[in-house]
Amino acid sequence: MTSPAEFYGTHRELLDKAIEAAGVRGYWSAYPESPSKSVYGEDAAGAGEQAFRALLGNDFPIEVPGATGTVATERSPYGIELGIRYPKGEPADLIAAARAAVPGWRAAGPQGRAGVAAEILRRVNARIFEMAHAVQHTTGQAFVMAFQAGGAHAQDRGLEAVAVALAESTRIPATTTWSKPQRGGDPLLLEKTSTVTGRGVALVIGCNTFPTWNGYPGLFASLVTGNPVIVKPHPGAVLPLAITVQIAREVLAEAGLDPNVVTLAVEEPGDGIAATLATHPDVRIVDFTGSSEFGNWLEANARQAVVYTEKAGLNTVIVDSTDDYKGLLRNLSFSLALYSGQMCTTPQNLLVPSGGIETDAGHRSPDEFAADLGAALDRLLGDPKRAAGTLGAIVNDGVLARLAEAGSLPSVVHPSAEVTDEQFPGATIRTPVIARLDAADEKAYTREWFGPVSFVITTGSTEHSLRLFTETVRHHGALTASVYSTSEDVLAAAREAALDAGVHLSQNLTGGVFVNQTAAFSDLHGTPANPAATASLSDPAFVTGRFFTLQSRRHVAGESNA
């Protein structure tokens, strides 16, 4: 057995560094993103793949309170058979088990809980190759992306949440002495104790595309602040979170704690277990990533809980001018193609003034710009092998349906094409659609087309673009925004417009940083400042609503206080 305090001792240096990094917000990472042998060792890749293969077609080894049967709901976008069966528990049993785990978890204290959390992350990282396969075959992310976004970067986001939660829940010291001077007498003397108590049972509702990256912040923030967590994965992406819960329970048991501090809640599609759990009186925290429709429903109906959502919006690019047109096209086309645009951060609405844009390659009309962007996509995706590595696979039929719908628009300038993968001939791979629209076509572009669908939208001017940007994002939300301009005035106006719209902004990205990627410990992901989210990953507001600090005070022993 290793006590929570001992786990804290083991990981204290890492946790201190993580807290410092989350305060400095420069570049920092705890988990290497390179799948190379020089980093993870000679055998890691093979052993990870073997571990993943061993899970296929079997009962996943995990205990679930009150489980009565199993479900198997996943299918690989790469076409291989998964057939993994997970035990299914009833909501009431899961909640009762979580509640029973509270006193011990509260007693572990913030440092002890952070120690346990860091150990969970260490073991998740040790299984990173297995996890990468699990993410690839549930989300459709290409292997390297699954390794990075679903592995190392997700772990970094998890550790960031641990760091912010530990920092915020220890701002008020656990013990303190209060000594108030009295005129002509001894001071009034009290000793005071402050105890962090969790808000209650927490629920994490996972998504299909980024089960770990989007699931870890809420999971670890709730854990470190003293709450038991029920993890409810998307039926299409259970395995990455099941592995995580399995590891968490293993560490909790080793620490002498009730493993039901973390439990897995699976369902058949359509069971609606998320809604049942989220509105239960004992569930006091809900983290959700997914559709605006269900996110808004949770915000309106899970009234007994604090609800942290990451939903959908209209990610917008304002194109005004550039002195690196090639870089712009290369950067933007990659952003559209990466994981087939199946990121909540992929640009959808590209606003271009009708008079065209000035570039170092000459003036470009909106039509020319759209054609150039299509050509850049073709260059990027010309080699099928490289294309598959960038695009990944289409995660589900909903995306395919939207792709078909967009392809039938009258103004398609870059149609979607099928791509064949050598390694996985059954994979569903498609290149992005680009269509031309006018500012007046708001019916089309003010809904989110999740997937590889983007619009080059003609506006009256850059000023009009900025106005349209602010209005649409204010009303419909956005996770990302970006601007290209050589004019400092336009950039300043864009920054002000982004503050008014309430969205994070990237300016003139032409190199190796992409608008749809954010880095843990530096970039915030999402913001409650617009309707696309009610949380930022991970700022203090993301953690402070998850716990209370309760004080007790008494006269200092042996002192007279008359």
Place this chain on the structure above:
Amino acid sequence: MTSPAEFYGTHRELLDKAIEAAGVRGYWSAYPESPSKSVYGEDAAGAGEQAFRALLGNDFPIEVPGATGTVATERSPYGIELGIRYPKGEPADLIAAARAAVPGWRAAGPQGRAGVAAEILRRVNARIFEMAHAVQHTTGQAFVMAFQAGGAHAQDRGLEAVAVALAESTRIPATTTWSKPQRGGDPLLLEKTSTVTGRGVALVIGCNTFPTWNGYPGLFASLVTGNPVIVKPHPGAVLPLAITVQIAREVLAEAGLDPNVVTLAVEEPGDGIAATLATHPDVRIVDFTGSSEFGNWLEANARQAVVYTEKAGLNTVIVDSTDDYKGLLRNLSFSLALYSGQMCTTPQNLLVPSGGIETDAGHRSPDEFAADLGAALDRLLGDPKRAAGTLGAIVNDGVLARLAEAGSLPSVVHPSAEVTDEQFPGATIRTPVIARLDAADEKAYTREWFGPVSFVITTGSTEHSLRLFTETVRHHGALTASVYSTSEDVLAAAREAALDAGVHLSQNLTGGVFVNQTAAFSDLHGTPANPAATASLSDPAFVTGRFFTLQSRRHVAGESNA
């Protein structure tokens, strides 16, 4: 003109100290609580009273956007004529004016806003004698208490909120450089800017009894985090907040800012302007202190806003045993008598085991304990002049009605009596009622009897008392709890029960610290862990929901990032 940055420079040392104190949480205070001449100067008392007198019967000098008439709604619990008239604006005009003030206030930045806030507090403190009269004659607090609780302590609570808000809103640095190493190439290099933006228009709904002490935390937390604030005082206690708003507008104007960052919203009783404002789509933050009924209504209906409430509950004392019976009686009787129990923190339910309690003065049955407590009250309040100084005056007819109702209970052991004040013969002054109840009489003791009404409730045992305490506080809430015991086991059980109930606890208070008093920079006041409140004054959670941090990022100028 003095810029916000200059005000920050002036007050930086104070703000740094305040931030440090809010982190250490020992004893610290910025504003002297003694009304003595050696502290505030020879002439301060006279000048303050004169300034107060000059306001009576006149139009209060303050600008209100779109004001069309005036209201005069206050009456002094001490019986003097007030007749102060305040200009009345329409909710729509107040909100429009607040929204228009946002860009300038956002641009002032966290430090600039904290500087302005500290200057407002400095000037409020400079008018502390005038404020004390204003608080006395609207709330009924005796003068010294009005000076302390309504003056210095309220200012300390305000500065605490400024400190916590400044600290939390600057955790993410305003600018940072992100440099990610690249294998075999130059690092990726970005400069990033983080800007604090307020959530939106904030509303502070004041209460009748502690307009400044309970109003300042929300007011200053919202201000420093970038929000314009509409201050809606209770119709019975307008003046203390009107003076505050007047000062705030004066400082804002001097700083070259729109004074409508802070506005005053008055009403005739029954206008319901608080509900109108609180549910307006542009009002995004609501702070409220007052009845559970309206607080719960706000939480349920002001859905577009974050709602911080301090409501009512069942403040409980668990009496088990003591080795200082005299000290217990003296301390507890003072807690019941102070400001006629018109504090949201005054004990109401005193739980005593039927077998009685062991004390250093021998065994006491519940009846004997109740009689001893009544006698202690009589000793404390025997001298009319001292009694008036402790009791203050009854704030309104609601309290008088409850006092009459409690007096007609079958089991009154200490009836209420009238007290005459020499200085203010028209004052309404009453001593507390104590009645005996049994644990079975939950109908009587599970509602809040705001005012000088307490119950000695017989339970089966101390263990039963603790169970009753946890159950009633979980369901009905509490702002305070206290326990008396010589047994470390009982104290430990009481601490655990308080964590389960979700309430702050005081243990064995027998000296100069009282359960109904909390000290800024050390004690938290209230907690969302039970139904009596959704906020703690002032922890990080009290401020982090009031702002967003929005980032923008760009390649470092002159660097190639290809």
